[in-house]
Amino acid sequence: DAGVIQSPRHEVTEMGQEVTLRCKPISGHNSLFWYRQTMMRGLELLIYFNNNVPIDDSGMPEDRFSAKMPNASFSTLKIQPSEPRDSAVYFCASSFEDRVYSNQPQHFGDGTRLSIL
């Protein structure tokens, strides 16, 4: 299995620019998660999709952040406009969940290291 694939691996851009992070979950997985990791705040859940529908977006910091999952094999996290405090490593994770195979582990991508200058 290819694992969760994220792109780009690194992104450096100036504040005010639009940033789009991409994620391809593991084939067959029906849940997808976006996390942000910083030294100060640790690992934070931003948004959680199940069957392509956003279930919990309470962790999305503000309106500058948006996430979409147009189909089962692709998701994007967009920041517009970006600010220096958005600098972090952003992880995408996927899992398979249903009422029989509950509480399955999440599989993480290698992350996108984002630097906003």
Next chain:
Amino acid sequence: GDSVTQMEGPVTLSEEAFLTINCTYTATGYPSLFWYVQYPGEGLQLLLKATKADDKGSNKGFEATYRKETTSFHLEKGSVQVSDSAVYFCALGTSTTSGTYKYIFGTGTRLKVLA
């Protein structure tokens, strides 16, 4: 609400020393419990899991037992190696009333093993 508490790091050990990283949880239902490991520059990887009380998860010499009576899931390894240096995360997964699932991660414990 549900939560996970794990010991503060960093933990620094000599090679071949015994490792314990404490993890306790609070949950209203019957969660599954996980340990993940993160090596530098990589995402989190599942290390082991346990889905019900008294289950023992094990992998690569690491073990953790799901203790419902003490609400704990401590990670142990009998003899650590330099290659075990990483950040370790305790996590729980539990069903919600709406039929979806919720995962909660601890803050992570950095382990450094010296040769």
